[in-house]
Every structure is written in C-alpha cells, then in structure tokens.
Amino acid sequence: MPDPLGGFRERCKQRGLAFTHQRQVIFEAITAAKDHPTPEAIYETVRRRIPSISLATVYKNVRIFLDAAILSEVSLHHGSLRLEGNPEAHHHLICSRCRSITDLDSSDMKPAQFTGKVPKGFRVERQIVEMIGICASCAKRQSSK
Amino acid sequence: MPDPLGGFRERCKQRGLAFTHQRQVIFEAITAAKDHPTPEAIYETVRRRIPSISLATVYKNVRIFLDAAILSEVSLHHGSLRLEGNPEAHHHLICSRCRSITDLDSSDMKPAQFTGKVPKGFRVERQIVEMIGICASCAKRQSSK
DNA sequence: TTGACAAAGGATAACTATTATCATCTAATA
C-alpha cells in the first residue's frame, strides 16, 4: 500500500535533513489539508499534537520544504502586491525563478476546457492561464535545477 | 482618439472619488507599467513627478482603485503564503471574494493552447488554469457587486 | 468666485507576516 507520508523519512535523508518529530507532523498537516493552508493555520493544527511547538519552527520548515521542492506554494507572488494595469483579458507567462510576469494576449490562447463539475452554486466568471517555467536569463544564470 | 487615461476623471466622478493630481499620476504610472509593479515600485516612479508624495498615499490609492475595481491584482493570494500539499498536477477554482481555493483534477481539464510565441529562450514547464468566480456562500451573502 | 465641508494628502505609528538570532537540545554517525 502507498505510504501516506510519501516516504518522508527517506526524502529527508536524501536531502540531508534530519528526521524530527516536528518536521514529520508539520509535513503531515500540510499534505492532509485540503484547503491550501497558511503557515499560521498549520501552526494551529500542529499545536494540537505538539503543544510546545514554536511558530518559528513551522515557518522554518515550510521554507525548507519549499526550497527542497518537497512542497510548493499556490501563488508565486505572495509577499508583495503586484498590480495589473492592463484592462484587457490576458494570461500570464511566469518565471518561477525571478517571478517575472509577462502578459500573453488572450487572442493567442485557446482557453482550457473544464469537463468536470464545479461545486454547486459556484459562478465561474473568467479563467486565467499561468504558463510557468524558466525565463532565458534565469536559465543562463544557473545550468540546471 | 482614445483617451490614454481611459476617462479616469469620469471614472473618479462616477464613484464619488475626488480627482487629484496624485491620484492621476499614480493611476498613469500603473497603467503605463508593463511589469505588474509593486506599490513600492509605483511610489518610486511617481516620486519623479511628485517628489513630495507619501508612500501612504500610494498605498491608499492602490487600495481604493482595487476596491473600486478600477484596477486588479495579479494574485488573489498575496499577503500570506498558501501551501500546496497536493503533489498531483491540478488546477484551481478560486473565489475572488473569500479567496478560497479548490483543486480541480487535471484529468477534467483540457489544457489551454497558446498559439503565439513566448519570449526567446523561455522554457515553459507547466500550465495552471485558475478558474475565478464567486463561490456559493459568498454569492448568497451579498446580492450583487 | 467664494466659503463650507467632506475627502485627500503627508508624516508616522501600529500591525501582520516572515525571517534572523541565539542559546539549548537532539538526531545522526562514528
């Protein structure tokens, strides 16, 4: 049967990370959550199992998991507000390294088609496609990974 | 000929906003920018034309423009990190009011197709579709707008 | 035009999210 922790112990070892109880519980809380939680929300969840845990430990491990690509973040642009001055419908080309954003004209995009069903009562108004990758200057700067 | 400010003066009047020099210059700076600037970057730009302007004025007007839907923001999830514990490729259904995120299975999504050309050297790795709208409970809470 | 007043601007304090620091403590390895 598949490991619910996805071989977390091994993944830590691979990356030279110590396998600690806190780290394990934090990781479990994030992967078990269905709502894309904030670090603060994870802290509240983890506290039920490890009351003495520090918020700093949660933040530190979240950062470690992100840097090690064990986890990812929903938006590449949290941290600071980015303004959209272009009133035309369009899509975005995003570099996952430098986080630069380039507009893609919507006339060049055949929209995605969702064939499943959305939650009852949800009114979809628009769709934005994020094409994510590595821009030329970031690719040049670092050979791989 | 089309108004480069998009009838900014009229739009202010419609919404009961005073038409001030600062407001006009801030708006121009945002719509002229091609890089989805941060409030801080706008401040630096505007300062060249109005050296005495306060950073607080930039922030206040940015918020007013967003609330009045005169401008929009690139990511609905700046402000706090949202973690992605789901390792499977998938897309997101996002409520623009409460900012809740629901995963959409990628097997239910026929991907968008970009027919234009990306900047030279950009290596696209994946695409995420954000379907944005109003969730049932937010729609219930407020009748319109 | 002008005068009154609501709204906006500027300076700065306060707040929130996140990271850094540092003194213990513990997992990994020999």
Place this chain on the structure above:
DNA sequence: TATTAGATGATAATAGTTATCCTTTGTCAA
C-alpha cells in the same frame, strides 16, 4: 555512548501594509 552538526524554541528584527491624525485641497452650492 560521545560527538557534533543541525534542529528547536523564544524572541528580536524586518518588510509590507494599514491606521491615525492633523493639515490641505477638491467639490459644490450660494
């Protein structure tokens, strides 16, 4: 089991943003 690099917990520091408060200005009616 002893050693030690790395982890934790407490808390200070920082960055981004919002609130406060007093002064100034745009709006509108006379």
